[in-house]
Amino acid sequence: MLQLGDEVTLYSVVFVLVLLGTRSPLWTTALTASLYLFVAMFRFPQVPQSRARQVLHPASGSTGSGQVSVVAHRGGGHDAPENTIASIREASKNGATGVELDLEFSADGVPILMHDDTVDRTTNGSGPLSQMMLSELGKLDAAAKHRLRETFAGEKIPTLDEAVQECIRLQLTVYFDVKGHPDEAAAALKALYKKHPVLYNSSIVCSFEPKVIYRMRQSDPEVVTALTHRPWSLSRLGDGAPRFSSPWKHHWMTLMDMALDWAHHHILWKLCGISAFLIQKNFVSLDYIQYWSQRGVEVVAWTVNTQVEKEYYQELLKVNYITDSLLEDCEPHY
Known part of the structure; x- marks a missing residue:
C-alpha cells in the first residue's frame, strides 16, 4: 500500500x-x-502478497535462508541459445528457479520467443518479425550466432505455448518479458493462463512499458505483474554513454528520464498494482529494497553475471536476481 x-x-x-x-x-x-x-x-489493487510470494519465492529451487530465486535471463543466453527450448532445459539442469522469456509475435500473429524485432542477431536469417510467418521462422537456426552453436545446431524458435509447456514440465517459474504490443500480448497471455491455470501461481508478467502491465491487469487482474526499469534509459545506453550526440536532445531526454523515474516510483506502480519491480542491478541497495518493501513490492535485480555479484545479492541483499549464466562469469548485460 x-x-x-x-x-x-x-x-x-x-x-x-x-x-x-x-x-x-x-x-x-x-x-x-x-x-x-x-x-x-x-488503479488496480495488488494481488494477495501470499500468492505473489509463492510466485517470486517458490518452495523448490530457491536458495539460502531468504529463499532467493535465481532466474535465467532469456533462458540463460550464455549457457545456451537464448529464448529456446534448449535454454529452458539447460537452465533447469543448471539449477535455475525460473526463466525470463521474451514475448514477440510472428507476422501471422502467433506469440513466439524472441527478444529483438528482427531475427538477424540470433539466427541464420534476416528480416523483421513483422514480415515473417511462423512457417518461415520455423526454418531458421536459433543457435546460428551462439558461442555454442555446434552443440545446439538446428535449435528452433519456439512458440510461447511450446516454451510454457516445457517450463511447466520442469516446474520452472516464468518471467514473461513483454516487449510491446499491449493489446495483442494481453490477449495472448490471458488465453495462455486460461489454458494453463498453474501459471497463476508460477509466473509473472513484466515489461518496461507501463501500458503493457496496465492492459494485462485489465484483461486479467489475477495475474502477478512487475514493472521493469533502468534509470536514465532514455538518455543513456546501458554502459552510461550518451544515447544522442546532440546536446539539446541529450538534455531534453535527461529531463524525460527524471520524469519517468519519478512516475515509476510514485504513480505507475500504484496504478498498475504491481507485485515486483525489476531494476538494473547498479541501482539496488538495502535502502532501495526497504523503500519498495514498505509498499508491498519486491525488488528483482538484473542482470547479475559474476559470482561476486551473485553472492552479494544472495547473501547480503537477499533479493531475487536474473542472470545470463548459471555456470560461470560472463560479460555485463544491460
Missing part, C-alpha cells in the same frame, strides 16, 4: 509544481484533485 506520508508528499509536490506553472490556486487545486481521483478510481 502507498504510505500516507507518500500520498501527502506526492500530491503536495504536484500542487506546488502546478501552482508555479499556472499561478492559479483554483486551477492548481482542480488539477491536483483530478490526478488524485484518477489514481484512486483507475
Whole structure:
C-alpha cells in the first residue's frame, strides 16, 4: 500500500509544481484533485502478497535462508541459445528457479520467443518479425550466432505455448518479458493462463512499458505483474554513454528520464498494482529494497553475471536476481 506520508508528499509536490506553472490556486487545486481521483478510481489493487510470494519465492529451487530465486535471463543466453527450448532445459539442469522469456509475435500473429524485432542477431536469417510467418521462422537456426552453436545446431524458435509447456514440465517459474504490443500480448497471455491455470501461481508478467502491465491487469487482474526499469534509459545506453550526440536532445531526454523515474516510483506502480519491480542491478541497495518493501513490492535485480555479484545479492541483499549464466562469469548485460 502507498504510505500516507507518500500520498501527502506526492500530491503536495504536484500542487506546488502546478501552482508555479499556472499561478492559479483554483486551477492548481482542480488539477491536483483530478490526478488524485484518477489514481484512486483507475488503479488496480495488488494481488494477495501470499500468492505473489509463492510466485517470486517458490518452495523448490530457491536458495539460502531468504529463499532467493535465481532466474535465467532469456533462458540463460550464455549457457545456451537464448529464448529456446534448449535454454529452458539447460537452465533447469543448471539449477535455475525460473526463466525470463521474451514475448514477440510472428507476422501471422502467433506469440513466439524472441527478444529483438528482427531475427538477424540470433539466427541464420534476416528480416523483421513483422514480415515473417511462423512457417518461415520455423526454418531458421536459433543457435546460428551462439558461442555454442555446434552443440545446439538446428535449435528452433519456439512458440510461447511450446516454451510454457516445457517450463511447466520442469516446474520452472516464468518471467514473461513483454516487449510491446499491449493489446495483442494481453490477449495472448490471458488465453495462455486460461489454458494453463498453474501459471497463476508460477509466473509473472513484466515489461518496461507501463501500458503493457496496465492492459494485462485489465484483461486479467489475477495475474502477478512487475514493472521493469533502468534509470536514465532514455538518455543513456546501458554502459552510461550518451544515447544522442546532440546536446539539446541529450538534455531534453535527461529531463524525460527524471520524469519517468519519478512516475515509476510514485504513480505507475500504484496504478498498475504491481507485485515486483525489476531494476538494473547498479541501482539496488538495502535502502532501495526497504523503500519498495514498505509498499508491498519486491525488488528483482538484473542482470547479475559474476559470482561476486551473485553472492552479494544472495547473501547480503537477499533479493531475487536474473542472470545470463548459471555456470560461470560472463560479460555485463544491460
